[in-house]
Amino acid sequence: MSSHTKAQTPSTTETLPPGPKESREWLWSLIVGLLILGLVATVPVFGDASALHTWTLILMFVVLAQSWNFIGGFTGYSSFGNVAFFGIGAYTTGLMLLGNQPFWLGLIAGAFVAALFAFLLGLPVLRLRGHYFAIATLGTAVALGEFVTVRDVGGGGGGLMSLPLAGLQAYTGFFYAFLGLSLLCLLITVFLTRSRFGYALIAIRESEQAAEALGVPTHWYKVGAFVLSAIPTALAGGLYAYWATGFDPPTVFDVGISVEMVLLTILGGSGTILGPILGAIAFEYASAQLQTSGFTWHNTVLGLAIVIVTIFLPQGILRLIQEFIRRPAAGTTRANRLREGARRVRRFIAANGV
Amino acid sequence: MSDALSQPTESNTSLHAHDAPLLQLAGVTKRFGGLAAVNDLSFSLQKGEILGVIGPNGAGKSTMVNLIGGSMAPNSGAIFYQGHDINRLPPNRRARLGIARTFQITQPFAGLNVRENVMVGAFFGQRGLDRARALHVADEVLERVNLAHKATFKGDQLTIADRKRLEMARALATSPQLLLLDEVMSGLTATEVAQAVELIRQINKTGVTVLVIEHIVRAIAKVSDRILVLHHGRKIAEDTPSQVLSDPRVIEAYLGERYAKKRMQDEVSLYSLTVEDVEQHREEE
Numbered sequence A: 001m002s003s004h005t006k007a008q009t010p011s012t013t014e015t016l017p018p019g020p021k022e023s024r025e026w027l028w029s030l031i032v033g034l035l036i037l038g039l040v041a042t043v044p045v046f047g048d049a050s051a052l053h054t055w056t057l058i059l060m061f062v063v064l065a066q067s068w069n070f071i072g073g074f075t076g077y078s079s080f081g082n083v084a085f086f087g088i089g090a091y092t093t094g095l096m097l098l099g100n101q102p103f104w105l106g107l108i109a110g111a112f113v114a115a116l117f118a119f120l121l122g123l124p125v126l127r128l129r130g131h132y133f134a135i136a137t138l139g140t141a142v143a144l145g146e147f148v149t150v151r152d153v154g155g156g157g158g159g160l161m162s163l164p165l166a167g168l169q170a171y172t173g174f175f176y177a178f179l180g181l182s183l184l185c186l187l188i189t190v191f192l193t194r195s196r197f198g199y200a201l202i203a204i205r206e207s208e209q210a211a212e213a214l215g216v217p218t219h220w221y222k223v224g225a226f227v228l229s230a231i232p233t234a235l236a237g238g239l240y241a242y243w244a245t246g247f248d249p250p251t252v253f254d255v256g257i258s259v260e261m262v263l264l265t266i267l268g269g270s271g272t273i274l275g276p277i278l279g280a281i282a283f284e285y286a287s288a289q290l291q292t293s294g295f296t297w298h299n300t301v302l303g304l305a306i307v308i309v310t311i312f313l314p315q316g317i318l319r320l321i322q323e324f325i326r327r328p329a330a331g332t333t334r335a336n337r338l339r340e341g342a343r344r345v346r347r348f349i350a351a352n353g354v
Numbered sequence B: 001m002s003d004a005l006s007q008p009t010e011s012n013t014s015l016h017a018h019d020a021p022l023l024q025l026a027g028v029t030k031r032f033g034g035l036a037a038v039n040d041l042s043f044s045l046q047k048g049e050i051l052g053v054i055g056p057n058g059a060g061k062s063t064m065v066n067l068i069g070g071s072m073a074p075n076s077g078a079i080f081y082q083g084h085d086i087n088r089l090p091p092n093r094r095a096r097l098g099i100a101r102t103f104q105i106t107q108p109f110a111g112l113n114v115r116e117n118v119m120v121g122a123f124f125g126q127r128g129l130d131r132a133r134a135l136h137v138a139d140e141v142l143e144r145v146n147l148a149h150k151a152t153f154k155g156d157q158l159t160i161a162d163r164k165r166l167e168m169a170r171a172l173a174t175s176p177q178l179l180l181l182d183e184v185m186s187g188l189t190a191t192e193v194a195q196a197v198e199l200i201r202q203i204n205k206t207g208v209t210v211l212v213i214e215h216i217v218r219a220i221a222k223v224s225d226r227i228l229v230l231h232h233g234r235k236i237a238e239d240t241p242s243q244v245l246s247d248p249r250v251i252e253a254y255l256g257e258r259y260a261k262k263r264m265q266d267e268v269s270l271y272s273l274t275v276e277d278v279e280q281h282r283e284e285e
Helices: A025-040 A049-074 A083-098 A103-125 A130-150 A153-158 A170-194 A196-206 A208-213 A218-244 A255-268 A275-292 A298-312 A317-325 A334-351 B061-069 B091-097 B114-124 B131-144 B160-173 B190-205 B217-223 B241-245 B248-255 B257-265 B275-284
Strands: B023-032 B035-045 B050-054 B076-081 B099-101 B178-182 B209-213 B226-231 B234-239
Touching (some): A025 A275, A083 A153, A170 A196, A196 B114, A255 A298, B050 B190, B217 B241, B234 B248
Parallel strands (some): B099 B178
């Protein structure tokens, strides 16, 4: 037992006895994440225009899921209104483009407006919990779409149509812009799992009362996570606006996009580094393939897939993969490992109450 | 106790901050609907003391901790900490002023491992440490509460006793001046209770003032300098352990009138009683 008072804690860490090793899980997740994004980066090299289009959209959803993860996954506040930030980004950038402003300025303006909106919205609604928070954010997104229509913002219900056309080569640029945004979100996520800020968000998710009692100014951290979530979402919206060259309120304020952000993240593994990337790629790729195959039941199949996954893997695809690559205890034979594997599957399913 | 006399007023709070009691409650009342869970409660706590708080179920002990910790606001009365009125401060501000608490129903952060749980306290408590130092403090504190061997366990993989230890470790990591322990010994075995008593003594020796809420009368009597007894939200006694535990009013509150009379004839004080005795008696009635 150490008897010295804690005020005399040595300022250097070199002299300390080594504690248990810190988990390197974050490092592995980062490496795998970089590998996945690196693989995706080759699409413009090997793929055709159709593949480029598909993967640009997939990457957009990767970004949307990753940024939803900040507020929904880490902080545990299921926002169903994140599409509002997407719409704000799209409209701000679109209006700036129509005003003959440079694209990058439009993007930054969109991110800024969305961040401000998230801050002002977060102050009251982040005092709500659970369903009430979900409903409040959902309502805000719907209201914002209606507001744009009714108040005739940038063409009202008709939407912002004739935006300037980007050059043909620009489409590879859009792809890499989304990829870069996704990389940025990956780095932010890794930072969250390692930092004071991220620990506070996880603590808030697990027990807001206990986090508060340990000195975490929970309300400000929640607002911070909401703003952090809004910025990449708005950037994605701005990119989408230029990429699509035109959109109307129902498209960029589509509650379905909000639902997809939630779905993709939970599908992959909520509050994890790789979950949103895996979930978004798996689901959006499957969705795109089914749609282009001409198979008329594609939505039904996707819906069924969601049901099956949420029943059997409520903790996401990532958790299932982790169960299987976890190192077995030292000295186990191959047969034992096989048996252990089978047991894990059964336990996993049993634990999920099936 | 001289609550009324030493009670700071608006004008002299900052002037006499240094010789004010560390914590002082002045006429604090908390009502839930018509029920006063804490009723006109006044007491003060000097720096370096260990104050035990006992009382039957529903006496208002946990509500009292919630009021001091800031997760509830009193309906009337004031709470002074180091001579300053802290009534309007949210819990996180109080934590950074040096008030730490544990929860009777343990609340581990399941998504973090034990060590990371404790790091949250070090990150955000009174000192606001950086990562390297927070890690160091976490390891040191885990060693103190005898949980170092489970540092990499997830917060929800712990036994009850270890969860209680984790609660204490997190609170300690904030580097508190005042530690509020809400039933950290309930659900522990006799050996674990003895360890907890020893731990509380050690924490106190490092200069931390401790307020212990406990059901286990014997354990609390051993560790406390003074004991305060709550009954229906009111303070019915406040004195040294031996005085309090042989106080007829206290025995009556715990055991009921009839049984109290019988026990008084036997010249037995609450000292020798455990919760089990009390509960057994309740069942007999």
